[in-house]
Amino acid sequence: MTTHQAPTATWAPPPPAEEATEPGVPRAAGLRVAGVDKTYTTRRGDVHALSGIDLEVARGEFVSLVGRSGCGKTTLLRVLSGLLAPTAGTVEAGDRPAWVAGRRDDAVFAEFGLVFQEANLFPWFTVVDNVALPLKLRGVGRAERRARASELCATVGLTGFEDSYPRELSGGMRQRAAIARALACDPSVLLMDEPFGALDAMTRDRMNLELQHIHASSGTTVVFVTHSISEAVFLADRVVLLTPRPGRIRSITPIDLPRPRTVEVEATPEFGELVVGLRRQLDEED
Numbered sequence: 001m002t003t004h005q006a007p008t009a010t011w012a013p014p015p016p017a018e019e020a021t022e023p024g025v026p027r028a029a030g031l032r033v034a035g036v037d038k039t040y041t042t043r044r045g046d047v048h049a050l051s052g053i054d055l056e057v058a059r060g061e062f063v064s065l066v067g068r069s070g071c072g073k074t075t076l077l078r079v080l081s082g083l084l085a086p087t088a089g090t091v092e093a094g095d096r097p098a099w100v101a102g103r104r105d106d107a108v109f110a111e112f113g114l115v116f117q118e119a120n121l122f123p124w125f126t127v128v129d130n131v132a133l134p135l136k137l138r139g140v141g142r143a144e145r146r147a148r149a150s151e152l153c154a155t156v157g158l159t160g161f162e163d164s165y166p167r168e169l170s171g172g173m174r175q176r177a178a179i180a181r182a183l184a185c186d187p188s189v190l191l192m193d194e195p196f197g198a199l200d201a202m203t204r205d206r207m208n209l210e211l212q213h214i215h216a217s218s219g220t221t222v223v224f225v226t227h228s229i230s231e232a233v234f235l236a237d238r239v240v241l242l243t244p245r246p247g248r249i250r251s252i253t254p255i256d257l258p259r260p261r262t263v264e265v266e267a268t269p270e271f272g273e274l275v276v277g278l279r280r281q282l283d284e285e286d
């Protein structure tokens, strides 16, 4: 295990997925975050949420963001999503400026897929119509979008539930539908904020296996926020640990465990060492 204390850790990105160059398959983009600061201005004063965030995420890489409650994980993810303007700094996606001088390029962010803790499905739409919605908004014809949405339902294990309504699904199934919807437009980057945080432990384990499979087959770049160190280690190529007040990158830990990973990996000494090492860093902040 190698734990780097600086965000400039040398790390060899995985080779870009070959499928990424084929038509109809996601074209993953890397992310470059430089000098990002975020201060919230409130009636009770300023809250300095992020300071000097420098981070490169390689094309096709899976990065987990962890840290104590309130350290700025969601703030950083919202900046990366285009939902929140940084106070300073830049974000680039695949060499295209996304945030520069507080201005966003909508076209860049339109290529990103977002998944939050709540699935946020439209209750009056069926699963397939929810998944197809981003395609509808892009003007894709009904037959084509239904075909693509059914394909995505199969990818996330929802075959047979295409015509169900969200209320007829379990929490895990709703999150799978949300992931399928985020994948509908072949996102260049998939940003996920505690997507499995509300699920029971067994469902969460299964979703982690499925997400790993989806990441491998789609080749997309993923930034994943979680409170769970073991989930972060299980999924990631690298784990980024933030420290609070203001949020800074404390360490970047490469996860060199072989893929595909199964639940058995969690019983290995290598996995245990990585988790303990990260927990120790968190404890040192007390």
Ligand SMILES: Nc1ncnc2c1ncn2[C@@H]1O[C@H](COP(=O)(O)OP(=O)(O)OP(=O)(O)O)[C@@H](O)[C@H]1O
Pocket (backbone or CB within 6 Å): 040, 041, 042, 047, 048, 049, 067, 068, 069, 070, 071, 072, 073, 074, 075, 076, 227
């Ligand atoms: N809209 C807001 N206005 C003012 N302060 C905010 C706002 N959103 C977040 N903050 C503050 O910014 C800091 C970082 O919050 P953020 O939600 O990004 O942390 P987090 O690491 O995602 O927390 P958690 O793990 O609890 O979800 C906190 O001090 C929080 O109080």
